[in-house]
Amino acid sequence: MVGAATNNLRDVSLEVPKKALTVFTGVSGSGKSSLVLDTIAAEAQRLVNDSYPSFVRNRLPQLAAPEVQSMSGLTFTALIDQRRFTGNARSTVSTASDTAPLLRLVFSRIGEPNAGYSPAYSFNDPSGMCPVCEGLGTVVDIDIDELIDPEKSIDEGPVRFSQFRPGVYRWKRFAYCGLFDREKPLKDYTDDEMDLFLYADQLKLPNPDPRFPKTARFDGVVTRMRDVYVKNRPSKISKPVREELDRLTAQRVCPECGGARVNAAARASLIDGRSIVDWTAMSVAELRRLLDGFSDARVEPALAGIRRTLDALLSVGLGYLSLDRESSTLSGGEAQRVKIVRHLGSALTDVTYVFDEPSTGLHPADVQRLNQLLIRLRDAGNTVLVVEHHPQVIRVADHVVDMGPGAGSRGGEVQFEGTPAELRQSDTLTGRLLARPLRLAHAPRRPSGEVLVERASAHNLAGFDAAVPLGVLTAVTGVAGSGKSSFATDELPRQHPEFAVVGQDPLRGGVRSTSLSVLGVADDVRRVFSDESGLAPAWFSFNSKGACPACRGKGYITTELAFLDDVATPCDECGGERFNERALSVRVEGRTIADVLTMTAEEVARLFGDRDEIAAKMRWLDRVGLGYVAVGQSLDTLSGGEKQRLLLAKHLSGVTDLSRERIVLDEPTTGLHPGDVDRINALFAELVEGGATLVVVEHNLRVVAEADHVIDIGPGAGVDGGRLVFAGTPAELAAHPDSLTGLALRIASGAAE
16 A cells, blocks of 8 residues: 555555454554555455446445555455444344344244244244234334324314324325314214224225315324334434324334244244244353254254354354344444354455454453454454454554554554564554553542442342442443443442433434534534624524535435445535535634534634633543544544543533532443543543542453452353452452453453463
């Protein structure tokens, strides 16, 4: 590769060894992803697409060429990133991992009584799905009492849903059907009239009003709502209408199948007393143990395939998942590991596999298993490229590329190339931090009190009691799936509501929301430009008057390709800046509103230094470790960890008395370089010194080592976890013989090898 300049890369030229495991590291925002994902992987994918015939190529996503002078030696590239699975309710862990077809095959061959061929055991096939919920496991009920106002007549609008208000199309359907007295309140309807009004289905009308559609038949209000808004909920729906539907409908377990999704015949077909529903409801670890003692020559090849997949899921630390879990509920890290499993059995060789921080969400004990998978892929004759911060992953690399020296405009250069041992001897920030053993906190701060969590039993928790000290930093640790989050984000705030949870839940807003809007300073920035120009603040919003007329403020034009992914191309009119010419004609200190959105928090704070309502919140954004992110970057492009730190900045910017703050954080260091983790540790220490109580769910040993108190949950995941393993200081945990976290601390601090 010669002269790469994608995003913040500064004319990078690099040779990456083939059929080796290469790790790209560096501080957050240094250019690792720009180099690996946006340049190497993007160009490889573009060239593969160009190899197809034009008919196929025109139906594939049109990828822009990365900014690079030349590249050679590229191979077919598979990108395994942390994008979550789509929100398709018909996708589960079993379907996503390709286990479902093998399970159905086994039951169709040896299940008794036999329900039929393989599709008869599928909740996605009409021959196997439950007829009531159509294979979803849940049904949506319409709350009639909430929907209908019996005191009102048709002319007065008896349906409490805006899409049926008087005068609109759907109101006219029952107003002009000729079946009802439009002036009579619904409470005076006979039972037959009310049944028709609510549940009529394609009724041929004997004497409709001339204004009723001539070719149409009459559907009741509930029937129409089910067809239009429940069974086939529109993909594009306004926020007010969505909120109305949430109020008028409720989702519950299907009364026919009890959530099993398949029909009665599939549920009744058993192997040794268990149905396919029972098999998929087990955790991966439980099902694997069951299959250890089970064999049948008629289906042995299928059973062998299931065992291989289950072993792969176990090896990436997903033994606690059940196969019937919806794939859309998996975290980004869990989804990435399921994708890894798909590739492990591939017969392809000389493939380039690109991983984006695969250790995310993994305990050090699980990272060791991840390393073995990466090595397996390499040893099968493939090239493995990994964007990663984790010291354990860096340690097993054949080759390391360290990017930096800083983030954003201060990064984009190759600081080091060589082996992990050579990196530790180098003078780069990454090298110095890797060479330094972890220091355990031996003098923890004294708590100001404590709260007791009693009989913790959420999810897999075994009903233990645990004290959480106040006024200090507590780390909650354990392997993935052990019950850490269940304890800290479910049980603790449920029993003690004064604890505020700052988690990684999706932020609403997507492409039209930014860090500025989340922090509540977007309007303040617009007012500055408004005062400068005399134009209304709406002219400086890409969601209002200031929007580019061509792309409507998105910065790109989306082309829909039917069954394929939509294709987005930069808007030619605004060049991706999102604003129209009038908005861009106004400047503050020489900067347009579009320029401001490309700045980092530090730059924005400097530009608006005389406006504390803006600068103060920008400083919080920098302090939580998001100083490298452009303040105008869309929320849908941020990782889970970045979104959580953004929410933390929002929370802290509104704090007036730290001594009253009790905050729970769920893995806030996700995606951070060790140097950035040290900055977060410094912020945590500052908050605690100010009197705040912090409870942090973490795998990162740099955070655990700095904690005043550690609650370790385990010892394993799922049914093998959920118990209190240890409570005490990090130094005491490192000496604990039965804790995997303690063992990891001993190794990282140099006390064990």
